[in-house]
Structures are given as C-alpha cells and as structure tokens.
Amino acid sequence: MIKFLQIFGQGILYVVLSPFFLVILAFYVVYTALVMIFMFLKMIILFFAGKSVFADLPEDIEAEQMKNKLRDEKLAKENPQTPPLPYPYPPYGYPGYPYPPMPGQVINQPDVKEIDAKPIDVEEEKKDEQ
Amino acid sequence: MIPFLITISENEKRMLLVLLAAVILVFVLIGLLGLLVKRIMSSQAKRADTFMYDLVYTKAIKNPRHFRRVGFKKNHRLLFQQSWIPFLILLVAAAFLLIYMAIANHWNLNVFDYYGTDGTDGEGFTTLFFIFDFANAPKSTFFGMQIVSDWPPLLSSPYLSANAWPSYVFVPIFLTGAIWYLICVQAFIARTWRILVMSKKSFEKSLDNYDATKNPVDNPLPPLQ
Numbered sequence: 001m002i003k004f005l006q007i008f009g010q011g012i013l014y015v016v017l018s019p020f021f022l023v024i025l026a027f028y029v030v031y032t033a034l035v036m037i038f039m040f041l042k043m044i045i046l047f048f049a050g051k052s053v054f055a056d057l058p059e060d061i062e063a064e065q066m067k068n069k070l071r072d073e074k075l076a077k078e079n080p081q082t083p084p085l086p087y088p089y090p091p092y093g094y095p096g097y098p099y100p101p102m103p104g105q106v107i108n109q110p111d112v113k114e115i116d117a118k119p120i121d122v123e124e125e126k127k128d129e130q
Numbered sequence: 131m132i133p134f135l136i137t138i139s140e141n142e143k144r145m146l147l148v149l150l151a152a153v154i155l156v157f158v159l160i161g162l163l164g165l166l167v168k169r170i171m172s173s174q175a176k177r178a179d180t181f182m183y184d185l186v187y188t189k190a191i192k193n194p195r196h197f198r199r200v201g202f203k204k205n206h207r208l209l210f211q212q213s214w215i216p217f218l219i220l221l222v223a224a225a226f227l228l229i230y231m232a233i234a235n236h237w238n239l240n241v242f243d244y245y246g247t248d249g250t251d252g253e254g255f256t257t258l259f260f261i262f263d264f265a266n267a268p269k270s271t272f273f274g275m276q277i278v279s280d281w282p283p284l285l286s287s288p289y290l291s292a293n294a295w296p297s298y299v300f301v302p303i304f305l306t307g308a309i310w311y312l313i314c315v316q317a318f319i320a321r322t323w324r325i326l327v328m329s330k331k332s333f334e335k336s337l338d339n340y341d342a343t344k345n346p347v348d349n350p351l352p353p354l355q
Contacts, residue, residue, distance in 0.1 A: 011161030066188035
C-alpha cells in the first residue's frame with residue numbers, strides 16, 4: 001500500500017514538473033541538433049586533413065600506455081625471463097659448458113677394459129730394427 | 131460542510147467514487163511511466179561509466195574539471211555516433227516533403243488534415259484515424275464543474291485518400307526518426323547528468339570511515355592523485 005501511495009505521489013510530482021521536463025528536453029533537442037551539425041562539419045574538415053573525428057584523445061593514449069605498462073609488469077612478475085647470455089662466453093651451466101670440477105670431485109669416466117699384455121723386451125726390439 | 135455532503139444523492143456518490151478511482155489510476159500510471167523512464171535513463175547513463183572507467187582507473191584524469199571536460203567531449207562523440215541515422219532519416223523526410231511541395235507547387239500542404247473539401251479527400255495522415263470532436267463532447271455539471279460524461283461525437287472515420295500519399299510517406303518516416311532521435315537525446319541527458327555526478331564523486335574524500343584513534347598503519351594513505 002505504501003509503495004502504491006509512493007507511485008501515486010510520484011505521479012502527481014511528475015505531472016507538476018512535466019512542463020519543466022519538456023522545457024529541458026526541448027533545450028537539449030536544440031542543443032544536440034547544433035552539436036550534430038558542428039560535429040558533421042568538423043568531421044568533414046578533419047577528413048580532408050587526413051584525421052578522424054573519433055581519434056583517441058591524449059587521455060586515452062595515456063591510459064592505454066599505463067594499462068600496457070601495468071600489464072607488462074604483471075606478466076614479468078608471473079613469468080620471470082632468464083637473462084640473455086653474456087658475450088662472448090656463455091656462463092657455466094649453459095648446455096655444453098659444465099661447471100668445473102670441485103677439488104676431490106670424482107668425475108664419471110667410461111670403464112676401461114683390461115687386456116692381457118706382455119712386458120716389452122727392449123733387446124729383441126733392437127734386433128728387429130737391425 | 132457535513133450537511134452538504136449528506137445531501138448528495140446515491141448517483142452522485144457513485145460518480146464521485148468512479149471519478150476518484152479514475153484520477154488515482156491516471157496518476158499511478160503516470161508514476162509508473164516516470165519510474166520506467168528513470169530506469170531506462172539510469173541504464174543509459176552507465177555508458178558514461180564505460181568510456182570513463184579506464185581513464186579514471188589509470189589516473190589519466192587528474193581532477194573533477196578534467197573529468198567533465200573529457201567526459202563531455204566523449205559524450206558528444208557518442209551522441210554523434212548514435213544519432214546520425216535518425217538525424218539522416220529526419221533530413222530525408224523533410225527533404226522529401228519539400229521536394230514534393232516544390233514539384234506540386236502545393237506549399238500549404240497540411241500533413242494532419244483529415245477532411246479535405248468534402249470529408250473524402252483529406253491530404254493528411256490523420257485520414258487513417260478516427261477523429262473525435264472533443265470540444266463538443268457531452269458534459270455534466272458535477273459540484274459546479276463541467277465534466278465529460280459521454281463519448282465525443284465522431285468527426286471522421288478512417289479512409290484512404292489518394293491526395294494524402296505524400297503524408298502517408300512523410301509522417302511515418304518522420305515519426306520514426308523523431309522518436310529515435312528523442313531516445314538518443316534522452317540518453318545524452320542521462321550521460322551528461324552521470325558525468326556531472328561522477329566528476330564530483332570520483333574525487334570525493336570522505337572521513338566517514340576514518341578513525342584517528344587507530345594505528346596509522348590501519349589507515350593507509352590514499353593513492354596519489
């Protein structure tokens with residue numbers, strides 16, 4: 001019931017204020033018509049100057065740059081990049097450039113196969129040469 | 131006062147009740163219409179938030195005056211984008227009527243004429259509607275007031291008139307353009323109002339939730355403007 005009365009009261013208010021609303025609307029109709037004509041002329045002039053009437057405002061460009069900066073900073077935080085290799089030598093640990101062995105470090109080497117060998121007889125070798 | 135009320139007849143009482151109900155209904159309907167317009171305007175105004183959000187968020191806008199300047203500029207652009215089609219429709223309709231008047235050399239064409247010379251050759255769009263004579267509607271006296279008490283006499287019934295073809299073309303096109311343009315203007319007014327409100331609100335500093343007794347760390351410094 002209260003809601004109904006509120007709407008009823010608003011109805012009376014709108015009827016009382018309707019002349020003012022109409023005056024405001026009429027004013028804006030005239031104003032917007034002038035804006036339309038002005039924008040149309042501006043568009044034609046800017047068209048022949050190779051520009052657009054809808055080009056970004058300086059504030060838009062500034063905001064876009066700021067957004068890009070914030071986006072880049074966020075991405076850099078989420079995916080940290082490895083620094084580029086120093087020229088001319090890559091650092092230790094880079095593929096093909098292992099760390100140098102520490103003192104006492106045993107380096108894994110391929111197994112050496114033992115074979116049967118006779119001791120070399122020096123005198124026989126000399127004879128063969130002669 | 132009371133003896134006067136007591137003397138009204140049963141018929142007058144009924145009429146009074148019907149009249150009261152009709153008046154209440156009319157005001158309620160106007161109130162509902164107003165609410166609808168208000169809702170539509172508030173949804174149209176949200177467009178201003180869309181085009182100003184990034185600028186405020188990234189602090190490209192420095193103060194309320196700057197907000198209003200950029201906001202109005204963008205609002206004018208949006209108005210031009212939205213209403214060039216209805217504006218063109220209005221221009222085409224007006225051009226059509228002017229060209230017809232020039233070719234037919236008929237400069238006193240009345241697009242709202244329903245009668246013509248004998249009630250069958252009207253040249254206006256209203257030939258398609260019932261026309262009532264509201265000025266001569268039957269009236270009754272009620273508490274000293276003249277109130278319409280019956281349906282008004284009929285002046286004209288709908289009929290097609292060959293003379294009215296320019297009006298049949300012009301009026302629907304013009305009305306379409308005019309209503310569309312008025313909706314665009316309404317949206318423009320809504321956005322303008324929103325820009326004026328938000329230019330103050332976005333830079334408002336409020337002490338409502340500030341508590342000086344708290345640790346300063348709990349009251350962090352506001353972002354720089």
